[in-house]
Amino acid sequence: MSRYSAAEIEAKWQSAWDEAGIFRAERSRDKPKYYVLEMFPYPSGRIHMGHVRNYTMGDVIARYRLATGHSVLHPMGWDAFGMPAENAAMASGGHPKDWTYGNIADMRGQMKPLGLSIDWSREFATCDPEYYGQQQALFLDFLEKGLVYRKNAVVNWDPVDMTVLANEQVIDGKGWRSGAEVEKRELTQWFFKISDFSEELLEALDGLENWPAKVRLMQENWIGKSRGIEIPFERTDAGAPLVCYSTRPDTMRGASFIAISPEHPVSRELAQDNPELEAFIAETRKMDTTEAAMEKAEKKGIDTGITVRHPVWPERELPVWVGNFVLMDYGTGAVFGCPAHDQRDLDFARKYGLEVRNAFYLPGQEKDVETEALVPAKTETVIYIDHFAGIGEATSQEGIDATIDWFEAKGLGTGQVKYRLRDWGLSRQRYWGCPIPVVHCDTCGVVPEKKENLPVELPYDEGGTPIDFSIPGNPLDRHPTWRDCKCPSCGADARRETDTMDTFVDSSWYFARFTAPDAQTPTRMEDAEYWMNVDQYIGGIEHAILHLLYSRFFARAMHICGHLPEKAIEPFDALFTQGMVTHEIYRTKDDKGRPVYHLPEDVTDGKLADGTPVQIIPSAKMSKSKKNVVDPVNIIDAFGADTARWFVLSDSPPERDVEWTAAGAEAANKFLGRVWRKAHELAERRDAGVVDLDRSLQEIMDAYELGVNQYDDELMRALHKTIDEVTKGVESFGFNAAIARIYGFFNQLSKTQASASTQWRSMRVLAQLMSPMTPHLAEEVWSMLGGEGLVVDTPWPVADEAMLADDSVTLPIQVNGKRRAEISVPKDMDKAEVEKRALAHEAVARSLDGAQPKKVIVVPGRIVNVVV
């Protein structure tokens, strides 16, 4: 071989690793364990650059930990249930199971060439009955412990297709296939009691020191703890008081109306003999169920005609409205409207001619609210207007606290801590998911299936013919025989639950299953005890809230049921959230002005082959419909896996989005070629007898003494700095910085006049440093240069502290914050002497132009700033 050939090298070293069984995770007594996990993929059929990026990062960590003497668990599996499989079956007539397993085989085939250090013996898919059967066992345990319950909840209903729609399937309030106006429908569904853990999940966030602060903050806000008060408002008619919840009771004086949810019992009751109200409630039922849609929708209301008395000033009667913006799920489903201090209430009041009355002013700005509500932060000071608790100037927080205390003392209200977090509805009216293992019996009601009857398996066909997915609705519902079963309790004829579980359930415990994928129970305690927790979890920021919060809940619930040790209730010790891989979009318009997308290979210099100019939209998330997906398989075929790996790690910091460019991949390949050639050249010189091979590398490194030769000294110092920086880079996800340092060092190595022996040593260390990122090339270089065994098995190099320190430093000198000169001084020179030398500098003197410095700031080893 006379030039770098990734194809030859990569196949060779992958078989070498396989033969050595290096990536099989084994419990070890004398090594520390390390569990590194990347969020497992949905088997869409093709891997994309985002996968390559995600798994390469995990692989760098896993290989680094192997080199630092850890027993490493690095598994892979498939998040295999979900809607795309059913959609594919609807579109092209296949079966979700065949589609999914076919995709898994394809994707595994695309991932294997990447040379990831994965223990493939632990692989599973969540649609394997062995996996979801254990999930059903978990469900039954949760049921027994009261962690699951049933209640009514609202779903999107497509009245034409007669099917439940996911939020994603509702477009502008219409069903995505039928185009029919979507309605809301109430169904009895299963819920996990995650809300019981609100406080715990919130408090434990503080302990997650190795999670990004932004993720913890997002979870904190999602859980949404607030202190407020429930206040009953007496009705002027005979009805029971309306209880409102407020987190800003200090604005009570400004209360001018009550708004209740359309779902509120009072709304429903009044609607019975008020057709106008009934129509209004029906109208609000057509809205999307998403929070975003509700918040953005026009705020509308209708006056119920009933009134309540203000609890502090009973002579004031407030009208009660039904408002489409009031959520039944949060608080009490009733709020008091205070237009002066809430923009939404103000808009509502202006629209319907309701009173606007200030409860406080800002100091020095004693004017009434007109078009913009006055909403102070809780720490901001305001001046209350005839506040009943007798406070005047105070912060909002003090106002809130005083109000709650006053109401409680008078027996007019109750202070309450509430959370925004709602229970997790897990029922899905779909086929391709884990069946909920319960049975409905006419005499016994809802009965859990017996554990020995698990798994409750999905039927593949219906009466001998494969299930037809072109018929809308849930195939489990209409299946001729699957529903029929015996009641586990009384033995009478009964019906299976036909709802399946949310796919978030599948991904809420897979990390625990990886510790013992063959166990006959959900986990095996001794394995969970050994491998948990996940030391480093890596995945997309889009999972910052739901997946990660659900997993934290699941780990707690599994601990309660005896499936995880207590230390695992926070299952992910460290979390890293990576950015997306993006690509330009190329767009033209057809004659009706509709967008038409083009593949990157069809566009040259911003034009199509026929010369039509193309609009280029930068940095969009890769998606099939926009035709901007770059298939990593093409890159691997053209340049090899190491090039793809090197590229996805090199240019962009891993937490940020990365733009895919073809040129970037070529550049990566070019560099790897240079490294290969350098090793090849040194090997040739070794063969010619120039290089001494007698001693091991670490011995030579340890024995190296400075001063033999200045070029050797320079190179060795640079090498140790490189070891230090690459090590730090790998440990802190600074892969791009580590790679820049490797470039820098290699450029220096290419130009050095150091001895062949020193170059040879440096090159071997460089192979070690590159091995987590480009493992195949590293093995090749290692072996060319006579390294013993496999580099993947070789201990990580350690930088010598003594080689890191420089004797002198270059200090920039600023005059009034602008750089004017620099001086080179011994590292430990004292401040006064540095100051003297700085002021003596000719450029500084010129800059001062005779002026006397007022102050000179010397930051040792950093900078000098002369202030005039």
Next chain:
RNA sequence: GCCCGCGUGGUGGAAUGGUAGACACAGGAGACUUAAAAUCUCCAGGCCGAAAGGCCGUGCCGGUUCGAGUCCGGCCGCGGGUACCA
């Protein structure tokens, strides 16, 4: 709407509050070559200047600081999440 991020040369990006633009791409000049490819060397934020050097510059406006890309406040733009996409 709400919550959380991000914004730096032609491009990707670097920079514990301390020399803004490391490293790389694209570009320019040169070497090698009959030529091209490949490879190698050098140049390169903008403006002014022959040069020395000067001025400007990290989305916009303001603040803190001897010193701000970095910290604080207010905007603008883009992205993620928003509970049934995974």
